[in-house]
Amino acid sequence: PKTIFLKDYQVPDFLIEKTDLYFSLDEDKSVVTATLSLRRNPAATDQTAALVLHGQELVLLTVSIDGQALSDADYHCSSDSLTIQKVPDSFVLQCMTEIKPQENTSLEGLYKSNTMYCTQCEAEGFRKITYYLDRPDVMSVFTTTVEADKERYPVLLSNGNNVASGDKDNGRHWVKWDDPFKKPAYLFALVAGDLEYTEDHFTTQSGDDVTLRIFVEPKDLDKCAHAMSSLINSMRWDEDVYGREYDLSIFNIVAVDDFNMGAMENKSLNIFNTSCVLAKPETTTDAGFQRVEGVVAHEYFHNWSGNRVTCRDWFQLSLKEGFTVYRDAEFSADMGSRTVKRVEDVSLLRTVQFAEDGGPMAHPVRPESFMEISNFYTVTIYEKGAEVVRMIANLLGPEDFRKGTDLYFDRHDGQAVTCEDFVKAMEDAAGIDLTQFRRWYSQAGTPRVAVEGVYDAAAQSYSLTVEQHCPATPGQEQKQPFHIPMAMALLGQDGALPLHLDNTANAGLEMVVDITQARQTFVFNQVKEKPVPSLLRGFSAPVKLSFDYSRDDLLFLMSNDSDGFIRWDASQQLGVQVLNEMIAALQKGEEPTVDPRLITAYRSILQDESLDKAMVALMLKLPSEAYMTEISDDVDVHAIYNARTLARLTIAKQLEQELWQALRNNHCTEEYQPSALQIAQRSLKNTALAYLMLLDTQEALDAAVEQFDHANNMTDVLAAFNVILNSGFGMQKQRVLKLFYERWQHESLVVNQWFMAQAVCSVPGTLEHVKGLMSHPAFDLKNPNKVRALIGAFCGQNAVNFHQRDGAGYRFLADQIIALNSLNPQVASRLLGPLTKWKKYSEASRLLMKAELERIMAEPGLSSDVFEVVSKSLK
């Protein structure tokens, strides 16, 4: 595979004014007729260039220009292009191609999922449908006619408005769609199937009626209500917060079982993985409900941040993804608990994104090169990109940020633009200079920020000395200092102290200091007592901050900071200190002990009535194994697991009474709602249950079994199921495994949960069990959700079993990647994640992991997806 560079970007030689598509769908082959109105791009440097269209896995039947069929000598077909040397300046090109959607297991382009046809074109899937200029800066209006058997495919959908339809003889029918908005091919969509829909309506601020429909298989009609209300809430929110209205009279969502990602924002025809749209209390967990809400909002918000204003090229992907993740995160914060949402997002960022930024695939938010763009739909592009937008929003403040987004949307409506255009709009609207800030787009890696505080009692001054440094990442040895906005406060014994930075007048109790140099000192005056600094409040920048807090400082922050994120973060830092001490003891062959201050802190959290229960649950969770792994350079998986397990057991023993109280007091008797309040109760109750089950008492087992048997919602059922599976109660285990499957075998998404619960089980022997499940009738290597639930979860979330010492876990994963490489390269490449981090592990594991990467590398016929990740990991 070739490497493509941002610096080589050139405008397209041709533009496509109009695209007319005719699909004739059939069981053995489908025929696509594309009629394209093309003209030379006046901005192109070479006005005599040949026409080169993208195309893959297509059989070309006929090709004509302005009605004249071309002969073999007039054009050239390769495995990924169609070249026509001589074309007029303006002309109509017609291509007829044949494709086989039913054989397309890559789930990119046009493919079949169960009995329905559907598409996924982002990033470069449209070229598997017809020859085209498949790049986002070529924007065209589209008309699409879909023709298929009427009985099997009564529903025929595409982008825009349904403008005509009719029946043919031989039982076939057709529907024609017209999308008036210019769009790049990656936003094209088509669906054909035997689907039913639920419908609702939304009236825009301007008074226009929009018909909203969610299309699903008939058996799933009872699981659409949450997605529909989430959609309506998103539409209202985008009007209220960003002034953005919907722009067509119809908005469709379709649920598909086989899907590589969560969902796709195709213009007016969003296609969703069933896991991100279907929800009802009996089958869906609280996390599932929240995911549906978040993804529905995310895809809807793309209508402006992505569709109306799109990306010039794929290096700019974060332009739409980072911004849209920021938008959906703020929406979810407004719908539920803001602090909880922030803590969850920061947790993800600090484990998964920081790990990516420190590994072989590290790349800037705006990458400079790639081999396979599918590999760049990453936590860096999405989540770090969202943090960058969040920093801009905070630097500007709400009013100027809104001016900035208004300017961005107005200035670039209907255009394909760059991250630079976004930043420029912000600068122009707010009148500020983001020159140094732009390094967040170009430099990869997580900055380390070391802070030291010195209190001078005589001078009543407190100085914070800050040093920043960003480690090298592939291709970027040296980094320039970042502009890091650090929100902070100084806490005294009776509350926050007034901040007089450099003798200025009182700046209030909280401020943002702009760290811009490699080393700099901030002096605060009139500080009446030695403060505990509260740093990086709200996680104001995506950095690794270190400050030498004593455990007593951390306990103080945990109970006194007014910033919920800081309280949680202090509990995590305390947990890290305690666990690291235990890990060190284990490695020296000594008896590890749990610092009693941790237990005392947990006790007071459990007893603090004023705290949000969801926050209590979060603060009672020790740092995850994944986080402990991320912050360590020489990872000893088994020591981390053993220390954590022992700490958890000690906590359970010493807080047994308090945990029982939390369990009993948070039993919810009302009808299920995915509301912040109920979610908080359930999460605290189930956190308590998990601790109590570690005690191996009959009483705890009874509580779990009772909950498993009688709960009216999947959150509680699954929580009970999980703790029973991880316990030593063999008979109950067998019983719940069987019962759960029997009860839910017809609900594919619940069966995924069943696979996942077994895959993440920490008991020994899980690898063999997982291998056995691969031949379970419900498992299907072609279905990405099943692969993620079983293989992905085992390798990514079950460290102690995946890293079993003989390397069998690594071998298992490599075998699956080799099998998936030819079936579905995108899924194969994503599964590689756990192996790519091999350099972090202690030597024995490291060598075994590397050997498996080398074995994959030696496979013939590697996809560009897998090749890129494996080759970069081995460098």
Ligand code: B3K
């Ligand atoms: N834009 C899509 C991602 C599609 C990726 C395909 N490899 C989903 C989203 O971010 O909304």
Ligand code: ZN
């Ligand atoms: Zn997106």
